[in-house]
Amino acid sequence: MGLMFRLRRTRLPDERRPLRMAFFASSMALVLATGWALWDEGKTRRPWIEYQRQFNRLEQQMVEQALTAAEAKFRSPEVQAKVRELEAALAKAEEAIQGPDYARLKAELDTLEGQRVDKAQQIQFIKSELDEQRYRVEHAQFRCQEQEERKAREARQDPGSPDVRKAVEACRDTTVKSAEYKALVANEKALEQRIQAHEPGLAKLEKAVEDKQAALKRFSEAAGKLRDQLAELKAPISALQRRLEGIRARAPEVQQVVIAGLAVNEFKQPILTVDRCMTCHLGIDRAGFENAPQPFRAHPRLEVFFGKHPVTRFGCTACHQGQGSALTVFDAHSSHELEEKLQADVREGLRRHIYWERPMFHGEMVQASCQVCHSAQTFVPLAPVLSEGKQLVAQLGCFGCHNLRGFEKAEKVGPSLLRVKSKADPSWMVHWIQNPKGYLPLTKMPNFNLSEDEAISVSAYLLKHSEPEAPYPTAYQPGSAERGRELVSRLGCLGCHQIKEMESLKKGTSVLPVVGAPDSVGAATAVEAAKEGGNGKDTEKREGQAGAAPAGSPEAKPPKRGGVKEEAPPVYPGAGEVYVGGPTFGPELGQLASKANPQWIYRWLKDPKRFRPKTNMPNLRLSDQEARDVATYLMTLGRRQERPALSAELQSEARIKAGEALIRKRGCFGCHEIKGFETAEKIAPDLTDFGVKRVDRLFFGEAVGVRQTWEDFVFWKLKNPQIYQTALAPQIMPNFGLTDEQIKAIRVFLKSQVDVPVPRAFERRLIDLEAAVQDGRRILQKYNCTGCHVIEGKGGDVATFYETPQVAPPPLVAGHLQEGEKVQATWLYEWLARPTSLRPWLKVRMPTFPVTIDEATTLSKYFAALAGKGFPYEFVRVEEYSPELVEAGRKLASKDYFDCFSCHVQGSKLPEGPPEGWAPDLSLARRRLRPEWIVKWLKDPQKIQPGAKMPSFYPGGPDDILGGNEEQQIIALRDYIMSLGER
Amino acid sequence: MKVVWTVVAIMGLVVGGVVAASAQDVGSLGGRISFAGDPPAKKKLDVTKDKEVCGKTELYDESLVVGPDKGVKNVVVTVVGAKGGKFASQKATLDQRGCTYTPRVVVVPTTGELDILNSDGILHNIHTYSTANPAINKAQPKFKKVLTEKFGKPEIIKASCDAHAWMTGWIVATDHPFVGVTDEKGNFAIKNVPPGNYKVEIWHETLGKQVKEVSIKAKEEAKLTAELKK
Known part of the structure; x- marks a missing residue:
């Protein structure tokens, strides 16, 4: 081309050079560019238009279907018969309006109306005459005064003088007595009577007119009513038709909400944010789109979520993250989870967003957002995974090594080791430190992956720095293992502790005393109802009971009472929050003899608080003999396994030093009180902002097969804490042996570890009553009250060890039973701290729990709150009983x-x-x-x-x-x- | 046409049959229920409460009473599916006398009523363990001589007294009169059963349930014997 131009240039002067081709080419380019620009603007940059069209088609289809159904219904013989009937009636009614009856009535009305007007006029005329007469009568009297006063003025006398008044009186007397005046009055009376005579006639006419009018109105009313009924039958159709018209008339349009005050800027000033998600997610808040394809599907549990969180106030990204103002799939979602769901090309686009700080949350990860406003609640009903995560973190004590939001003041979760020497057998201790789950499969203590050598060193330090126990007045002597076994099976120990060999003692008594025979089918049904959402263990129990139905019962039916209509028992919301520790709450005791010595067990049973002031283990108020018997029995469980030559090693200074270093490195003091580590700092990274940690800051080591995402990093780290270990970067976190479900729950909790300032108006604060219930439930969990008692319909599993519900621990809150309604709060408060036996004949014994004053108050308040009773104010009888x-x-x-x-x-x-x-x-x-x-x-x-x-x-x-x-x-x-x- | 006549003829026969049956062409069922095995030893009950009333006569455990010739007392025999029939009475009576239920097994029409008497003049309570009928637990203090209860659904219901743990009784609520209870010899008799082939249920509180078949002919007494074992 260039060569061509040059060639031509050599032949022709510039002004004569033809530029047709160039002009044509450039104008074509311009046209194309304009066309492309328009197309790009309309299509590429506005993919949402296509989504809106799709949605409109979808909705149109739905409406059309509904319309067809409505029309079919309208055409159905029954409706048609009704329509015909109505139409016939309407025609008749309209005909009646045209008919002779109507005309006659109308004519009669006109005549009556004329008569009424005449009558009224007649009366009006008489009234004018009467007025005239009245004037005359009054004037006759007034004339006297006028006349006398005029006379007085003419005589230059005072017109107000008594003389004048007297003269007026005299004149009036004369006038009244005059025949003329009497005639006037008589005339007035006559006129009044004439009016009175006419009035009934007028009233009658008026009534007649009204009646006729009403009769005429009935005609039109009847027709109107029929027309309304007809319209009602057609209403659904016309509504749907209107909706269809509305859909057809829709123009593509960006949908958005502006959220005020939820987000704040760097200076903590509330700012406005915009969410445009509903530009494509058009069915998000509409019923009927529950099963529509994405992006048109309705939000799950619409009424609950949107009812409590109106879109106009909260928007979408407050919970879901992502970029609210974006209008393309890539820019809005920027989520890794979405990658796999979409096609390859879209995935490529998403990958560009790997470094985004706020990628969209998917699935259960959304629950992490709940924490922002709901941090005051330990249990968020609509966020079960997050709640589970919080619960797990609290139980496992992650905050012992990591700083975590919401656990700033949490206490160490492990037992104090200050006096461990008098309790634990050294050989057992080495074995335990090396592999805790080898001794207690359900323990919360993680595996630190220590060698035997290291375990011995740690034990050496702990034993060396263990304080001696204060002397105890009485001492252990061997008792009767048989009696001890009986005591353990009856006292209620099995509410918190499992002992394998005792499982065979289970009687299968239902947790709740129920209507009907304790072993009947009815019993099972009631238990089921009462234990809604209870643990799965009960299923077997129920089936067992169903099999034992008495021969007399013809069929399984739920029990009924007295033919009275049952009113539903009051249920306080959120019973799912009640934690059921069950018999796995305390350590399993099946191997106790390998761990502890009878002297220590005896002293521990007699007074747990003395050995460990912060323990949750209650005092069962055992007599010396009872404690001896129980200790003797417990010592029959398991066997001591002595490691040879251990005691000498434990004494070695080098060992003790190595142990100290290990404890410092692995952070044992994060969960346990250990002498010498009172002021030690948390050893692990601060996780308070971990939720927004960018992927490029996470260390994946040499791990293969782990996707480079935040979610995958956390999952595999918790699954195998050493997975990212390299020669230069040791990973010292212990292994908690978590299930995948638990890991996912903790992951959601970790995602919630972000610093998002929340305006006060958006904070979910607890009202007094809610706080009382939440705190109460926390204490139930702390002491495992549900191990023995049914509370909020949950727990009470220990009942399975008793023959009948009457000899098992009593249920406290179930169905219509409300402890807070039954007992006085003050009594409960005092009793909790110092329980006395209310049913001394029972073998099961309410122990004395180490509750603090605050805890006893909270529990009394909790039960009162559940029952809707005031606290601390209550009924107090002031007057004498009659x-x-x-x-x-x-x-x-x-x-x-x-x-x-x-x-x-x-x-x-x-x-x-x-x-x-x-x-x-x-x-x-x-x-x-x-x-x-x-x-x-x-x-x-x-x-x-x-x-x-x-x-x-x-x-x-x-x-x-x-x-x-x-x-x-x-x-x-x-x-x-x-x-x-x-x- | 032929078919119609046949139908009419059959209907006529059926109607005639029913009318006849209700008059005199009914049969009856009688028999004896015995115990297979050695009769258990009589067990004396330990009267621990209200001895001046409950301890007047010695009380024995009546959960299994085997009479002479091994006849079992208090066995409930039910003819299943028999139609018609009238109850001799719509009322039944259960007495609490000497701190036992007399009779131990009482048959109550579902359309009728059960009068629960308190002849002891001390506090009893009637606590039933039922599933088809509403369970009741009503106190019957001294002043309450009679408590009247209805059991609208057919069911065999256990009743007990929480004040006197040894007291146990059984209420047999039934919607037809073809039910018999054995006497101390193990004998029972069910009258006025329309002829036909029936299943018969034999139930005892500790020995469980058995089902037998029986054919009842007009104006004849069918015999049924059964052995129950533990």
Whole structure:
């Protein structure tokens, strides 16, 4: 080309050189460029337009389908028959309006109307005449005054003088008496009478006119009603048609929300952010799109999520991350998880975003965002994975080595090792440190991958720096292992500790006392209902019970009560939060003899707090003999395995030094109290901003097969803490032996470790009641209350070791049973710190837990809050009990009537018969029970506690007490019971 | 046409048959239930409470009573599927006398009522363990001589008294009258059963359930014997 130009240039002068080709080429280029620019602007840069079109087609299809269905329904014979019927009726109604009846009525109305107007006019005329007459009458009287006053003025006298007044009076008298005046008055009266005579006629006419009008209106009303009914039948169709028109008329348009005040800038000033996600995700907030293809699918659990988090207030990226203002798939999502779901070309685009700070969250990772506003809640109902992660971190004690948000003040999770020497056998200790799960498969203690040599060194340091235990007044002596075994199986130890050889003692008693025979099918159903979402172990139990149905029951049916319509028991939200530690809460004791010595076990059983002040182990108030028996029994479990020549090694100074170095390096003091490490710093990296750590800052070492993403890094690190180890970069984190599910939960929690300032308006703060329940649940978990008691319908597994529910630990909160409604908060508070036996005949024993004052308060408040009772304010009886009522109550409780003390203990007075048949001491009621609960209980014990041994006495009270008034009798019983023990 | 006549004829026969059956062409079922094995030793109950009332006569464990010739008492025999029939009475009575249930097994029509008497004049409570019927646990103090209960669904229901742990009784709620309970010799009799082939259920509280077949002919007494074992 260039050569051509040059050749031509040589032949022709510039001005004559033809540039047709060049002009043509460049204008074509311009046209093409313009075309491309338009196309690019409309298509490439606006992929969302195509999505919107697709969505419109989709919605149109849906609406058309609905329309076809609606039309089909409309065309169906029944509807058509209805339509025809209505139309016929309407035609008839309209015809009636044109018909003779209507015309006649109208004509009559017109005539009546004319008559009415005439009548009214007539009356009006008479009224004018009457007015005239009245004027005359008044004027006749007034004339006197005028006349006399004028006279007085003419005579230059005072017109107000008494003389003048008298003259006026006289004149009036004369006037009134005059025949002329009388005629006037008579005329006035006559006129008034004429009006009165006409008025009924007018009223009648008016009434007639109204009636006719109403009759005429009925015609049009009937037609209108029919028209409405017809329109109603057609309404769905026309609504859908309108919607279709709306869809067709839609123009492509960017959809966006502007969120004010949720995000803040560097200076903590609230700023506006824009989310345009719904430009493509058009069905996100619309019902009916639950199963639509992406990007049009509706948000899962729409009402809950959007109900609590309106899009206009929260937008999308506050939870999902990603780039809210972007309008292309790449720029908006920038997520690794999406890579695999999309085609290769899109994936390539996404890969460019690997270094983004806020890639979009996928699947359960979204729950990490909940933490930002919900950090005050330990359990976020809509974020189960995050909640599980928090729970795991709290249990495993990750914060012992890492700084973590929300765990700044958490206590070390492991037991104190300050006095370990008097407890642990050195040989056992070496074995344990080397492989904790080898001794206790369920222990939280991780594996540090130590060699035997290293384990001996650590043991040497710990034993050397162990304080001696304070002397104890009594000492262990061998007791009866048989008695000890019986005690362990009855006292309630198995609520927290598992002992393998005891599993065979299980009776399979259901956790809850239930309606029907304890071993009937009904029992199983009730347990199922009560333990909604409970642990899977119960399934077998239930099946076992179903098999044992009595021969008499013809078929399995849920139990019913008294034919009364059951009102649902109150349930406090979030019972899923109640943690059920069960028998794996405490260490398994099946190999105890290899670990501990009987002297220590004895002292520990007698007073756990003395050995370790921070322990959760309660004091079972064992007698010396009982403690000896239990210790003797426990020493039959397992066998001591002595390592040869260990004691000499443990004494070696070099060993102790090496042990100290190891403890410092591996951070044992992160979980355990160890002498010499009181002020040691956390050994592992700070994770408070780990959620936004960029991939290029993560060290993958030489690991192969691990994708270079944050998510994969965390997963494999937790799965195998040494995976990124290289010769130069040792990885010292121990292995916790987590399952994949646990790792994923912790990962979500770690993703939430970011510093996002939240405006106060968006913080989920707990109201007093919620905080009380959350704190209470935390303490339930701390002491494993659900190991023995059913609380919020969960736990109580220890009951399986007892023959009947009546001899197992009582349920506290289940169905209509609410401990907080039953007992006085003050009593509960005092009792928790110093429990006394309420049912002394039971073998199971409520131990004394090392609860602090705060914890006892929290628990009392928790139970009160669950029951919706005030705390700490409650019913206190100020006035005296009425002696008549108390006397009536005493009579009712006596042997001649209800014979309460046939079963109930009363102070030192015990009932007849075996203790299994006894019921709680009524003299404790005054301080223990809430009076209004006694009333509720007396009215229907079975409703509160199905299967209770307490029979219902009402309805069916005696007629000869308080006139047979049952309400009064119950009040009398309450007052009597509340007055017991007062003296 | 022929078919129609046949149908009419058959219907006529059926109607005639039913009318006849309700008049006198019914049969009955009688027999004896015995125990296979050695009769258990009589076990005395330990009366631990209200001895002045409950301890008047010695009480024995009646969960399995084997009489002379090994007849088992308190076995419930039910003819399954028999139609018609009338209950002799819509009322049944269960007495609490000497701290035992008399009778131990009581048959109650589902359309009728059970009068629970308290002849002891001490506090009892009637605690039933049922699944088809509502479970009840009602106190029956001294002043309450009679407690009337209904059991609307057919079921064999265990009843006990929480005040006196040894007390156990059984309430047989039934929607037809073809039920018999054996006496101390193990004998039972069920009258006025329409002729036909039936299944018969034999149930005992500790010995469990057996099913037998029996054919009942008009104006004849069918015999049924069975052996129950532990």
